[in-house]
Amino acid sequence: MKLPQPETIGFTTPDNVDLLLTRYKGGEKGPVMVVHGVSVWSGMFRITTVRENFAEFLVRHGYDVWLLDWRASIHLPMRQFTLDDAAANDFPAAVESILSRTGAASVQAVVHCVGSMAFFMSMAQGLLPQVRCVAVSQVAMHPVVGTLMRIKAGLRLASAIGALGMTHVSPLPDPDYRMLNAALRLYANTLHHECASTACHRMTFMYGHMYPHRSVNVDTHEDIPQQYGPCNITTLKHLQQVTIRGHLAKFDYGAQGNRARYGSLTPPSYLDGAAHFRRPITLVSGAANQVFVPESTRRTLRWLCESNGPQFYTRRVIRGFGHFDNFVGARADRFCYPAFWEQLEKCP
Numbered sequence: 330m331k332l333p334q335p336e337t338i339g340f341t342t343p344d345n346v347d348l349l350l351t352r353y354k355g356g357e358k359g360p361v362m363v364v365h366g367v368s369v370w371s372g373m374f375r376i377t378t379v380r381e382n383f384a385e386f387l388v389r390h391g392y393d394v395w396l397l398d399w400r401a402s403i404h405l406p407m408r409q410f411t412l413d414d415a416a417a418n419d420f421p422a423a424v425e426s427i428l429s430r431t432g433a434a435s436v437q438a439v440v441h442c443v444g445s446m447a448f449f450m451s452m453a454q455g456l457l458p459q460v461r462c463v464a465v466s467q468v469a470m471h472p473v474v475g476t477l478m479r480i481k482a483g484l485r486l487a488s489a490i491g492a493l494g495m496t497h498v499s500p501l502p503d504p505d506y507r508m509l510n511a512a513l514r515l516y517a518n519t520l521h522h523e524c525a526s527t528a529c530h531r532m533t534f535m536y537g538h539m540y541p542h543r544s545v546n547v548d549t550h551e552d553i554p555q556q557y558g559p560c561n562i563t564t565l566k567h568l569q570q571v572t573i574r575g576h577l578a579k580f581d582y583g584a585q586g587n588r589a590r591y592g593s594l595t596p597p598s599y600l601d602g603a604a605h606f607r608r609p610i611t612l613v614s615g616a617a618n619q620v621f622v623p624e625s626t627r628r629t630l631r632w633l634c635e636s637n638g639p640q641f642y643t644r645r646v647i648r649g650f651g652h653f654d655n656f657v658g659a660r661a662d663r664f665c666y667p668a669f670w671e672q673l674e675k676c677p
């Protein structure tokens with residue numbers, strides 16, 4: 330099916346970052362806000378190389394769809410930010426924009442990857458009371474990464490790259506950083522043999538295998554350079570910190586910086602905000618996800634159930650799917666989209 334003509338709505342966060350919402354009004358259900366990860370943009374939900382993309386799927390089911398480009402979007406100017414900055418500003422402002430435009434009392438949300446982590450940081454602080462239910466893709470409060478990424482987090486790779494003076498890392502060949510290009514070529518030649526796409530190899534280097542290659546069609550794979558882009562080093566450092574810690578916490582500025590900012594030697598944990606999650610949440614993992622392994626959502630489910638009782642929460646593990654292919658996979662419309670949709674349907 331074809332998408333209706335989109336409406337593009339710009340808005341500014343309290344800390345003065347200009348963000349974008351793209352609206353496809355498919356019907357009276359929702360509104361549903363859809364949140365992308367890092368090194369990508371809202372385009373991941375409306376790729377034109379699959380039978381039906383996620384935006385089309387929601388429109389076909391009668392939803393008023395709002396795709397958010399939050400500050401991590403590769404189609405917005407790159408800036409240095411912590412996930413705390415995005416959590417405190419982007420999602421509350423986006424929800425407020427949607428509510429004021431629609432007159433709705435609440436929204437539903439579908440959130441993916443690092444976008445989901447930042448969104449959960451926002452919820453944990455009680456900043457999103459108007460979100461009535463959430464369908465989560467791949468990770469929420471407990472990032473558990475694949476072996477390769479665990480090794481890299483252990484080596485403090487983001488810190489090392491930051492110490493070299495680099496401001497960002499990109500899956501696209503980057504004229505700013507020729508040394509990294511050379512190192513990544515070596516990496517791709519020795520480790521990553523699934524395909525010949527440079528962008529694909531670099532994305533694997535940055536985050537782990539995005540998908541089992543049998544899961545994406547040829548056109549989508551060739552379009553990959555249009556979907557990927559740089560991530561700033563501050564966000565990568567924050568990701569590294571929470572991955573090592575095993576759960577979401579505020580940015581770690583070091584003992585001295587933490588004491589000045591937080592009044593404690595270590596950064597505050599977002600796990601203290603469990604009471605704010607008393608609402609329906611479905612956690613979805615690709616069984617073959619090597620970026621954030623399925624253990625990520627299993628831990629969050631257990632924590633949610635222990636904190637608030639099991640009545641609000643569901644978890645789905647989708648066989649044969651990895652990470653990014655939950656939205657861009659050739660058969661995601663049949664096997665993945667319904668898992669998110671079921672949560673939305675349960676909270677009309």
Ligand SMILES: [Zn+2]
Nearest residue numbers: 523524526529
């Ligand atoms: Zn590839």
